[in-house]
Amino acid sequence: MKIKPKYIVLSLTLLGFLFWFLFPKPLFQVPYSTVLLTEDGQLVAGKIASDGQWRFPAVDSVPENIQLAITQFEDEYFFYHLGVNPVSTVRALWNNIREGKITSGGSTISMQVIRLARKNKQRSYAEKLLEMYLAFRLEMQYSKAEILNMYVSHAPYGGNVVGIEAAAWRYFDRPIYNLSWAESALLAVLPNSPSMLHLSRNRSRLKAKRDGLLKKLFEKGIIDATTFSLAKMESLPTAPNAIPRLGYHLMTFAESEGQNQKKIESTLNYYLQQQIDEKVNRYGRFLSQNQVHNACAILVEIATGKVKAYIGNTHLPLTRAPYVDLVQSARSSGSILKPLLYAQAMANGQIHPSTLLHDVPINIGKYAPRNFDKQYDGVVPAGISLSRSLNIPATLLLRDYGVIKFHEDLQMLGISTITRNADNYGLTLILGGAEVKLWDLANTYTTQAQNLHNSNDTSLGIMAWKNQKQIQNATIDAGAWYQTSEALTDVQRPDLEQSWKRFSSSRKIAWKTGTSHGFKDAWAVGYDSKYLVGVWVGNADGEGRPGLTGTSTAAPLMFDIFQLLPKSPWFETPHGHLKSMELCEKSGLLPGLYCPTIMVDAVRNTNNFTTCKHHQYIATNTQGERVNKACETGEIVYDTAFVLDPVAAYFYSKRNAEYKGLPKMSEKCGEENGHQMAIIYPTDGAEITVPVNLSGEKELVQFKATHTQTKARLFWHLDSEFIGQTEGVHQLALNIDSGQHVLLITDDQGASTSLKFEVHN
Numbered sequence: 001m002k003i004k005p006k007y008i009v010l011s012l013t014l015l016g017f018l019f020w021f022l023f024p025k026p027l028f029q030v031p032y033s034t035v036l037l038t039e040d041g042q043l044v045a046g047k048i049a050s051d052g053q054w055r056f057p058a059v060d061s062v063p064e065n066i067q068l069a070i071t072q073f074e075d076e077y078f079f080y081h082l083g084v085n086p087v088s089t090v091r092a093l094w095n096n097i098r099e100g101k102i103t104s105g106g107s108t109i110s111m112q113v114i115r116l117a118r119k120n121k122q123r124s125y126a127e128k129l130l131e132m133y134l135a136f137r138l139e140m141q142y143s144k145a146e147i148l149n150m151y152v153s154h155a156p157y158g159g160n161v162v163g164i165e166a167a168a169w170r171y172f173d174r175p176i177y178n179l180s181w182a183e184s185a186l187l188a189v190l191p192n193s194p195s196m197l198h199l200s201r202n203r204s205r206l207k208a209k210r211d212g213l214l215k216k217l218f219e220k221g222i223i224d225a226t227t228f229s230l231a232k233m234e235s236l237p238t239a240p241n242a243i244p245r246l247g248y249h250l251m252t253f254a255e256s257e258g259q260n261q262k263k264i265e266s267t268l269n270y271y272l273q274q275q276i277d278e279k280v281n282r283y284g285r286f287l288s289q290n291q292v293h294n295a296c297a298i299l300v301e302i303a304t305g306k307v308k309a310y311i312g313n314t315h316l317p318l319t320r321a322p323y324v325d326l327v328q329s330a331r332s333s334g335s336i337l338k339p340l341l342y343a344q345a346m347a348n349g350q351i352h353p354s355t356l357l358h359d360v361p362i363n364i365g366k367y368a369p370r371n372f373d374k375q376y377d378g379v380v381p382a383g384i385s386l387s388r389s390l391n392i393p394a395t396l397l398l399r400d401y402g403v404i405k406f407h408e409d410l411q412m413l414g415i416s417t418i419t420r421n422a423d424n425y426g427l428t429l430i431l432g433g434a435e436v437k438l439w440d441l442a443n444t445y446t447t448q449a450q451n452l453h454n455s456n457d458t459s460l461g462i463m464a465w466k467n468q469k470q471i472q473n474a475t476i477d478a479g480a481w482y483q484t485s486e487a488l489t490d491v492q493r494p495d496l497e498q499s500w501k502r503f504s505s506s507r508k509i510a511w512k513t514g515t516s517h518g519f520k521d522a523w524a525v526g527y528d529s530k531y532l533v534g535v536w537v538g539n540a541d542g543e544g545r546p547g548l549t550g551t552s553t554a555a556p557l558m559f560d561i562f563q564l565l566p567k568s569p570w571f572e573t574p575h576g577h578l579k580s581m582e583l584c585e586k587s588g589l590l591p592g593l594y595c596p597t598i599m600v601d602a603v604r605n606t607n608n609f610t611t612c613k614h615h616q617y618i619a620t621n622t623q624g625e626r627v628n629k630a631c632e633t634g635e636i637v638y639d640t641a642f643v644l645d646p647v648a649a650y651f652y653s654k655r656n657a658e659y660k661g662l663p664k665m666s667e668k669c670g671e672e673n674g675h676q677m678a679i680i681y682p683t684d685g686a687e688i689t690v691p692v693n694l695s696g697e698k699e700l701v702q703f704k705a706t707h708t709q710t711k712a713r714l715f716w717h718l719d720s721e722f723i724g725q726t727e728g729v730h731q732l733a734l735n736i737d738s739g740q741h742v743l744l745i746t747d748d749q750g751a752s753t754s755l756k757f758e759v760h761n
Helices: 005-021 064-074 084-099 109-117 126-142 146-153 164-172 181-192 203-219 224-232 249-258 271-288 340-348 382-387 393-402 403-413 424-432 437-451 477-490 498-506 552-561 646-655
Strands: 034-037 043-047 263-265 294-301 305-311 356-359 379-380 510-515 521-526 531-538 578-586 595-605 613-621 638-642 677-681 687-689 703-708 711-720 721-727 731-734 737-747 752-760
Touching: 005 379, 005 531, 034 249, 043 249, 043 498, 064 109, 064 146, 109 126, 109 146, 109 737, 146 164, 146 437, 164 181, 181 224, 203 224, 249 263, 249 305, 249 424, 271 294, 271 305, 294 437, 294 552, 294 731, 340 382, 340 393, 340 403, 340 477, 356 382, 356 393, 356 646, 379 382, 379 646, 382 393, 382 437, 382 477, 393 403, 393 424, 403 424, 437 477, 437 521, 477 510, 477 578, 477 595, 510 552, 531 552, 552 737, 646 677, 646 703, 677 737, 677 752, 721 731
Parallel strands: 034 263, 687 752
Antiparallel strands: 034 043, 294 305, 294 531, 356 379, 510 521, 521 531, 578 595, 613 638, 677 703, 703 731, 711 721, 711 737, 737 752
């Protein structure tokens, strides 16, 4: 019967479909290990595949020595056949018939790839025919190089080691491109008998097999006599090497970012990763004496944003939760965000580093922040306030700048953990009320430093592996960040030993620390023009410890890491973002009529400054008393006086003996005019919680006031009732009932001041 042409076409189409489209894609559907490599290809971490095999992701190329060793041993005519070697197949068939059983398969590398992909189906003639067909089909779709890559990536190498890359690291502790001829030959023969690699048996047979391949390579002229002789002298590996865990935490972070079952080409520098890991753990042993068991660190190259070291946690016997990546853990920020506020306030034109900020006790509702040392300056220049990390000036600056605005700034600057609304944080946002991650801090601070290098370019941020997705964060005006950085170079360095002082003068570093409430978190972030180092120290479970502060605990480790790094020049001044302007030398504000002035560099946007009112033009007699022409007939001296409000003056004079304020008014010229006294504690609107002593009795509340005249007498009234008078030192200790109260104080000249406060028992 004659077959119609359309049926022939249909049959050929069906066969073509079966031949081409029924080939499995992908060929290997197996889980892979996740592995992390340094920038120069050193393995620093790996995670076993979900099926319990060390199966590294498939290689994309094979070194020539390995390629020659494998093809000479497994398939000498690999580059000439189309998946099946007819000569080998006929020879294998004849041997099997002669022996009466299957003793040889005559498999090519292509056929072995199919067998590995089909999970080593039971050997039979039918299975062999199917392998031959699929091998031919494989050759039609893939190049010889791709087929060889598949083979070496999935061949068994003994135990739970699969693939040549895993074998190279497990047996020789180096990548395949660094293997010798002897090592290459061993890995070429091993898949043929992977069970032969054993610490106590078959070692002589394995060596003989390897040496036989080396002899063949010599006879073929692939290696010379010297190489052959030296290769035979190399011993076999004595034990599998453990997969390193030096970069474990970065690997797990990368996995969470979608890099699982991949070969992660990180930006880590192997030497720095190893050295900093040792420093962190050595320092961790010291910290454990104070029951502090965790620390982490990150090192970033400023120009590129590449993370050169990433130590997510200590790994010591006493380490708590050693697998927790503390670089990615949100912890209370302490004061570590203050530079961002000061820089933004400078960029907004509100302050200059020399601008005086108030530093006096304050109560804002129930919120009563205090400086860490519980001391007050009265007023302090903004730059010094930042370098000393004073809490009161920062709180008042945030109030003036705006909590909502700074909340938005932090989000745009890359602090990803600012997730609650601004009202929920309030003014605590600047003193540890927010949580931050060391990763975000490193990213934000690095971005600003990068902006100093090229303020016209978009920020780079940081990256820890090749092609890592980076979020472009906002930058602060380069002039403002430069002046902020200058202030941060004046931070007092830890005095644990004399070496710190020597190191302090050896290089210029901007740095900031932070300490959370309850001594639970200690932060330190420092940078120069080339590197940024970030450190966190504490307990992973949140347990606080006495003395756990940023300056005394985190900063020493940060500086110890800097000692590994070459010195760098400081940033160039971003003149395009600064302008020269005249400010009051004392207050850092726009000069008033009587201000001594100074020329300074200021941010170009500086336009919101107020005019200084701290300087007054005064006339004094020969006794130094204030007078005027109407009441003084003798000699009059004209001068200017630097004058603060009474509360600020009270604290400022304690630290600045040269402060005089306004001279006393001469009795001939009448009574004092102007505000001369102030209530220091409580502050207006304060909400006071009265503590209870060990006997269960309420403590007394200490009221405090000040007067510009040292001999003034003050009369105290609480809720319209007279409660006492003071001279010299104006303090009263009182037992106060809960509720709202009004405190009124008058002096012997008739001047008065008052405020409202509330007491909670």
